[in-house]
Amino acid sequence: xKNKIPLLxxxxxxxxxxxxxxTDPQERLRLTLEGIAEWLTxxxxxxxxxxxxxxxxxxxxxxxxxxxxxxxxxFLRFRNDAERVRKQGKGYGEGESVHYAxxxxxLLGASEYFAKCTGKLYVRNYARCLAAFDNEFQCAVNGKHxxxxxxxxxxxxxxxxxxxxxxxxxxxxxxxxxxFLEYAYLDRLRxxxxxxxTLTVPPIVTGRSGSDNILYQPPSLYKYLSRRIRYSIFRxxx
Numbered sequence: 677x678k679n680k681i682p683l684l685x686x687x688x689x690x691x692x693x694x695x696x697x698x699t700d701p702q703e704r705l706r707l708t709l710e711g712i713a714e715w716l717t718x719x720x721x722x723x724x725x726x727x728x729x730x731x732x733x734x735x736x737x738x739x740x741x742x743x744x745x746x747x748x749x750x751f752l753r754f755r756n757d758a759e760r761v762r763k764q765g766k767g768y769g770e771g772e773s774v775h776y777a778x779x780x781x782x783l784l785g786a787s788e789y790f791a792k793c794t795g796k797l798y799v800r801n802y803a804r805c806l807a808a809f810d811n812e813f814q815c816a817v818n819g820k821h822x823x824x825x826x827x828x829x830x831x832x833x834x835x836x837x838x839x840x841x842x843x844x845x846x847x848x849x850x851x852x853x854x855x856f857l858e859y860a861y862l863d864r865l866r867x868x869x870x871x872x873x874t875l876t877v878p879p880i881v882t883g884r885s886g887s888d889n890i891l892y893q894p895p896s897l898y899k900y901l902s903r904r905i906r907y908s909i910f911r912x913x914x
Contacts, residue, residue, distance in 0.1 A: 680722040681806070681832075682783045685712060686773045687795030689732035692758040693766035695851060697889035701732070704886055707796040709737060711883050715793075716745040720803035723748040725784055726795075727777040729769050731755040750783050752776065764849045766887060767857025770794075770828075771846020778835060778843075785835075793830045797883035800894065805830065808877040812837035813865060817874050817907065818858070823914055825858040826865075830879045841868045874910040878903045 687708045689701050698704055715721055724747055726738055735751040742749040754776050761769040774792060778784050791806065799805060808814075815831035817823045833842070845864040849857050865873050878900060881892045895903070 680720060681789045681791055682723045682725055682781075682787050683715060683721050684774065684777055684781075684784065684790055684792045685715070685724065685726045685795050686729070686770055686777075686792065687726065688729040688756070688766075688769055688773070689734070690730040691766075691886070692730070692756070692761040693769065693851070693887075694762055695765060696887055698884070698886045704796070705732075705734060705737075707884050707886070709734070709741065711793075711796045711798050712738060713741050714798040716742055716747060716749075718802055720806055721747065723750075723783045725750045725752065725777055725781050727773045727781075728753040729756040729773045729776075730758075748783060750781055752780060765851025765856070767849040767851060767860065768846050770857055771842075771849070774838070775843050778839060787835065789832065789834050790838075791830065791832050792828075794828070796886055797829055797881055797892065799830050800880040800882060801877065802830075802879070804877045805875060805879050806832070808875055811870070811872050813842070813870060813873050814875040815873070816878050817910060819910075820906070823862065823874070823910055825856070826862050827879075828858055828861060829881050832875070841865075841870075871914060872911055874907050874914065876904070876907050876911050878907060 689704050731753050738751050756769045756772045784790055809832040812834040816827035818825045845860045848860045880894050884891050
């Protein structure tokens, strides 16, 4: 499980979700390509799958970026259910994109496990996160005294586990009511009885959020170590 596994990048250049703060397609494309370029330099990533949910074709740009990277790269695109994304929120589109990729990608289909990262973002300590992955689903979590929601910017999962247990969880997302994908996935993991889903190495995420237009910066050493201690405790309890 700790061997190098395919990394899935989910992105949507022409957005349908009404709550997105960054809506300009060219800006979203620029930020997405910046993130992909960083991933292509990461030695812990051997293969990369990009799935685009608005049927926007920038495969030529991805090919140009990856030409000398020495990595296997696959580009997939489709048009998600824009009406449901508008009604339920971006989390619905995210789940739909992962399902599309897992059922159609050659690289993902050949691997027992995969990692998923949201487009426009990069994880500086990805190799350490990957080395810590040892379950059918793991990610960072939110909450000080108990797990309140998941952090799905980066997660690791078994392909068959995801298809069996997580594939329809995004159907319950209701962003206007405050029930985000981070809650839907947490509830599903609890329903199936999976324990130990907290990744004990907190991802150091950089890049810009398309939803909130937030520039992610590395945390202070104190915050990072506090989070790591908390995650270790959560891992033993939940």
